[in-house]
Amino acid sequence: MKSIHLFYRVVKKDALLVVCVLFLLAVLALAFVGIHFTGYTYDQISDASLLPPSHAHWFGTDANGHDLLTRILFGAQISLFVAAVGALVSLTVGVTYGMISGYAGGRIDSLMMRLVEIIYSLPTLVLVIVLVTSLDSPVANLLKSAGLTGVNPRLVLIVLFLGLTEWLTMARIIRGQVLVLKQQAFVQASLALGQSHVRILWRHLFPNLFGIIVVYLTLTIPAIMLDESFMSFLHVGLQPPLASWGTLVSDAAFLINPIRLYWWMLIFPGGLMTLTLLALNFLGDGLRDALDPRVRK
Amino acid sequence: MTAIILRRLLQAIPVLFIVVTLTFLLVRSAPGNPFSTEKKIPAEIMEQLEKQYDLHGSLRHQYLQYMGKVLHGDLSISTQYRNRTVNEIIAQTLPVSMVLGSSAYFLALVFGVTFGGWAAIRHNQWGDRSIMLTALLGLSIPSFVLAPMLVMLFALKLNLLPAYGWGSPDQIILPAICLSIPFAATIARLTRGSLLEVLQLDFIRTARAKGLSEDAVLFRHALKVAILPLIGYSGPAAAGILTGSIVIETLFGIPGIGQFFVNSALNFDPFMTSGVVIVFSVFLILFNLFADILYFVVDRRVKLE
Numbered sequence: 001m002k003s004i005h006l007f008y009r010v011v012k013k014d015a016l017l018v019v020c021v022l023f024l025l026a027v028l029a030l031a032f033v034g035i036h037f038t039g040y041t042y043d044q045i046s047d048a049s050l051l052p053p054s055h056a057h058w059f060g061t062d063a064n065g066h067d068l069l070t071r072i073l074f075g076a077q078i079s080l081f082v083a084a085v086g087a088l089v090s091l092t093v094g095v096t097y098g099m100i101s102g103y104a105g106g107r108i109d110s111l112m113m114r115l116v117e118i119i120y121s122l123p124t125l126v127l128v129i130v131l132v133t134s135l136d137s138p139v140a141n142l143l144k145s146a147g148l149t150g151v152n153p154r155l156v157l158i159v160l161f162l163g164l165t166e167w168l169t170m171a172r173i174i175r176g177q178v179l180v181l182k183q184q185a186f187v188q189a190s191l192a193l194g195q196s197h198v199r200i201l202w203r204h205l206f207p208n209l210f211g212i213i214v215v216y217l218t219l220t221i222p223a224i225m226l227d228e229s230f231m232s233f234l235h236v237g238l239q240p241p242l243a244s245w246g247t248l249v250s251d252a253a254f255l256i257n258p259i260r261l262y263w264w265m266l267i268f269p270g271g272l273m274t275l276t277l278l279a280l281n282f283l284g285d286g287l288r289d290a291l292d293p294r295v296r297k
Numbered sequence: 298m299t300a301i302i303l304r305r306l307l308q309a310i311p312v313l314f315i316v317v318t319l320t321f322l323l324v325r326s327a328p329g330n331p332f333s334t335e336k337k338i339p340a341e342i343m344e345q346l347e348k349q350y351d352l353h354g355s356l357r358h359q360y361l362q363y364m365g366k367v368l369h370g371d372l373s374i375s376t377q378y379r380n381r382t383v384n385e386i387i388a389q390t391l392p393v394s395m396v397l398g399s400s401a402y403f404l405a406l407v408f409g410v411t412f413g414g415w416a417a418i419r420h421n422q423w424g425d426r427s428i429m430l431t432a433l434l435g436l437s438i439p440s441f442v443l444a445p446m447l448v449m450l451f452a453l454k455l456n457l458l459p460a461y462g463w464g465s466p467d468q469i470i471l472p473a474i475c476l477s478i479p480f481a482a483t484i485a486r487l488t489r490g491s492l493l494e495v496l497q498l499d500f501i502r503t504a505r506a507k508g509l510s511e512d513a514v515l516f517r518h519a520l521k522v523a524i525l526p527l528i529g530y531s532g533p534a535a536a537g538i539l540t541g542s543i544v545i546e547t548l549f550g551i552p553g554i555g556q557f558f559v560n561s562a563l564n565f566d567p568f569m570t571s572g573v574v575i576v577f578s579v580f581l582i583l584f585n586l587f588a589d590i591l592y593f594v595v596d597r598r599v600k601l602e
Contacts, residue, residue: 126540130320226439249442252445256448261449280437
């Protein structure tokens with residue numbers, strides 16, 4: 001609740017931030033509600049393939065005769081879902097790691113930060129591609145034996161591993177903040193009163209990190225969305241019947257030829273994706289300027 | 298300082314070891330067949346192939362065989378591109394990616410520093426705002442959206458540049474620009490922020506008080522200090538260009554290492570995949586080390602630990 005209040009307080013000061021939030025809410029509403037009013041379903045195939053935008057199909061159709069608007073909104077659901085859940089994974093790991101590292105200090109801190117530096121210097125996205133392609137069928141079998149047939153193994157793997165690669169910045173920032181916070185009188189007082197370390201971390205330090213967590217959460221969401229679409233674009237991410245903005249742009253990009261331009265297949269999904277990323281980045285920047293104590297005003 | 302460099306290099310060895318082990322074991326334990334993804338191969342031929350490639354016996358045995366070769370600098374033979382060694386493929390494709398990547402890096406630096414500096418001098422004016430908004434757009438637009446758009450416009454509509462291929466100088470322009478845009482945007486933002494801070498410092502006031510021209514203050518004094526954060530960003534930028542180039546190579550049909558990597562990962566080629574991961578990791582570890590040393594040399598306040 002506190003984070004929502006904080007968010008609201010910052011956003012209402014700047015008209016452009018309000019526009020961003022309204023735009024993102026509109027995308028969410030269209031993706032989850034509007035999709036039922038397009039007159040088509042996302043997996044409905046027809047003979048009307050590769051039609052330019054018209055009254056029947058506002059955004060045209062793709063190679064299989066899908067209504068592109070419906071496909072884009074379906075892709076939005078997946079892209080937003082992956083980004084949001086992935087960001088939550090990275091948030092949990094990053095905040096826990098950063099808090100422990102900063103609070104423990106000394107040798108533990110330097111060891112933990114050394115590990116972060118090592119991961120920073122590795123081609124993580126390349127490793128995620130290897131992980132996702134080779135763990136695909138083992139995880140599918142695992143899910144099947146657990147009775148979870150409706151769950152897509154690729155989706156699980158991508159959300160998990162992208163979340164597990166994007167936590168480094170969060171951990172660094174949180175650690176820096178905890179290093180400062182733990183020197184303050186209220187932490188000393190709680191220690192003197194005999195409170196446990198876990199309780200100090202959770203009840204006293206964590207609430208003080210809210211602002212910065214909101215900022216970096218907003219910036220992690222577009223990062224993960226970009227990573228996912230990057231992988232899906234290369235066909236090593238999500239696969240049919242699932243569609244994300246990345247797979248839709250990929251469909252368009254590989255249809256490019258000098259004879260006929262299917263511009264609508266590129267402009268609509270690519271444009272919506274770019275605008276969404278722009279709105280998220282803009283929001284993250286605005287929040288950082290307002291809430292990150294390290295940014296000088 | 299030599300001791301520090303040595304220690305960092307020694308520290309890289311276990312990291313590389315873990316990364317290679319993980320990659321090889323993952324690809325080998327995946328249920329996919331490295332020799333064919335479609336047609337069924339007769340059992341006896343399969344056996345022959347596995348023997349030939351040292352992919353028979355227990356996983357432990359295969360792994361030890363492979364690591365033995367790697368330690369001798371032999372990355373084995375690709376199972377997907379038959380009869381070609383991984384060393385050979387990398388030797389052919391890495392230079393291509395290097396040319397593309399370094400051109401993009403160079404473009405990103407030139408455009409980033411120029412526009413970032415320009416924005417800082419016009420702090421909070423119209424020019425500053427529009428540059429920063431463009432930079433944010435550049436950060437947000439995925440390269441695989443931008444690249445097909447530029448191809449449609451400059452190659453197919455206006456017929457100015459080739460849409461595809463590699464070899465002639467004009468074929469590098471579009472891919473290098475597409476690859477560099479997000480990094481140019483980040484560098485512009487970093488340069489602007491850092492230059493704004495530097496311009497507030499005392500030594501700038503001194504320089505102005507000496508009667509130096511505004512150009513001299515900016516180029517001789519301020520910019521020199523303001524580009525320091527860029528050295529810190531050079532490591533992540535290299536990693537980003539490395540992965541970003543996979544998409545650009547695929548889109549523009551450039552025979553670089555990234556294309557081969559995606560194909561080998563999709564076809565469960567254990568040697569090619571591990572080989573590329575080794576090359577990428579070694580490159581990035583060395584690049585980061587080099588950036589740290591550079592930082593130390595340029596900024597006397599920094600101590601390498």
